Amino acid sequence: MQKKLIWDxxxxxxxxxxVLALVSQWITAELGSEYMDYHFYIGYFILGLIIFRLIWGLVGPKYARFSNFLYPPKAIWQYLRSFLQAQNPHFTGHNPLGGLIVPAVILIVGAQAVTGLFASDDVLASGPYMSAVSSETQGWLDGLHHKIFNVILAIAGIHIVAIAWYQFGRKIPLVGAMITGKKTDAAQSSIGSSRLLLALIIAIIIAAFLYWLIAVAAPVPEMDYYF
Ligand code: HEM
Ligand code: HEM
Known part of the structure; x- marks a missing residue:
């Protein structure tokens, strides 16, 4: 059977x-102050990725769209039941349960990147918006930046175990498809094109927005903020 392009x-x-950026964020946070510059830049990059996925969910090719993989709770429950009964209900894009990873990551990783803008290690490194809020709010957002990361680890852990289960338990080669973009599927049509020009234009607009957010619009702290 012919392989068809499904993931753009x-x-x-x-x-x-x-995946690469989240691992880097973990490492740079653990290494401490000297590596905080890298932590910041990779954090902005992740914020850009999340904004991109949000827009791509609306204007990307068929299987990237929210409308293709966000199902009502009943359909998610039915899928889970049939999966547990050792059936393999077929979905070309994300299945109803797996598709939940996209809104979960947009919300949780997005919240981690946004709270990072307000975080501070109280010594050398502070996010560009630290002084934009009261010190109580700043402390709260900083606390969230620490706590939310555990939720990211939990989501990533569940996701990797689930993918390994499909791959080795059910012998459904999902990982290869996420690398090449191609699946063997007679029933569905391929996406035709990856819409690269549109993706590039969106990426440039997001980069310009992030530059404005971080380098232009961010407040310069008053000296007495620190004392
Ligand atoms: C080495 C580790 C990982 C592997 C092998 C892996 C593999 C995969 C595969 C095969 C899919 C497609 C699932 C499907 O066919 O429905 C997928 C989707 C996804 N994974 Fe992972 N994953 C890994 C780590 C992560 C991590 C750490 C995150 C973030 C917390 C993540 C977030 C996502 C998201 C958001 C999607 C949906 C893709 C989209 O529609 O944009 N993955 N992953
Ligand atoms: C999704 C992206 C991000 C991830 C996954 C992430 C992850 C982390 C982690 C795991 C820590 C260590 C927490 C701990 O020791 O308990 C940390 C600390 C920190 N992060 Fe991020 N971060 C991200 C984005 C950002 C951004 C965008 C900024 C600022 C521009 C930032 C600024 C900081 C600062 C200043 C600390 C030190 C906080 C302290 O010591 O109290 N982070 N981050």
């Missing part, structure tokens, strides 16, 4: 760059 290139890049 921007979606695959989003996925693997996100």
């Amino acid at each position: 290139l921007p979606l695959r890049l989003f996925h693997w760059l996100l």
Whole structure:
């Protein structure tokens, strides 16, 4: 059977760059102050990735769209039941349960990146918006930046176990498809094109927005903020 393009290139890049960037964020946070510059830049990059996926969910190719993989709770429950009964209900894009990873990551990783803008290690490194809020609010957002990361680890853990289960338990080669974009599927049509030009235009607009957000619009703290 012929393999067909299902996952477009921007979606695959989003996925693997996100994995790489999240691992880097963990490492740079653990290494401490000297590596905080890297932590900041990679954090802005992740914010860009999340904004991109949000827009791509509206204007990307068929299987990248929210309308293709966000199902009502009843359909998610039915899918879970049939899966547990060892059936393999077929979905070309994300299945109803797996599709939940997209809104979960947009919300949780997005919240981690946004709270980072307000975080501070109380010594050398502070996010660009630290002084934009009261010190109580800043402390609260900083606390969230620490706590939310555990939720990201939990989501990533569940996701990786689930993917391994499909891959090795059910012998459904999902990982290869997320790398090449292609699946063997007679029933569905391929996406035709990855819409690379549109993805590039969106990426440039997001980069310009992030530059404005971080380098232009961010408040310069008053000296007495620190004392
Ligand atoms: C080495 C570890 C990982 C592997 C092997 C992996 C593999 C995969 C695969 C195969 C899919 C497609 C699922 C499907 O066919 O429905 C997928 C989707 C996804 N994964 Fe991962 N993943 C990994 C780590 C992560 C991590 C750490 C995150 C972030 C917390 C993540 C977030 C996502 C998201 C958001 C999607 C949906 C893609 C989209 O539509 O944009 N993955 N992953
Ligand atoms: C999704 C992206 C991000 C992830 C996954 C992430 C992850 C982390 C982690 C795991 C820590 C260490 C927490 C701990 O020791 O308990 C941390 C600390 C920190 N992060 Fe991020 N971060 C992200 C984005 C950002 C951004 C965009 C900024 C600022 C521009 C930022 C600024 C900071 C600062 C200043 C600290 C030190 C906080 C302290 O010591 O109290 N982070 N981050």
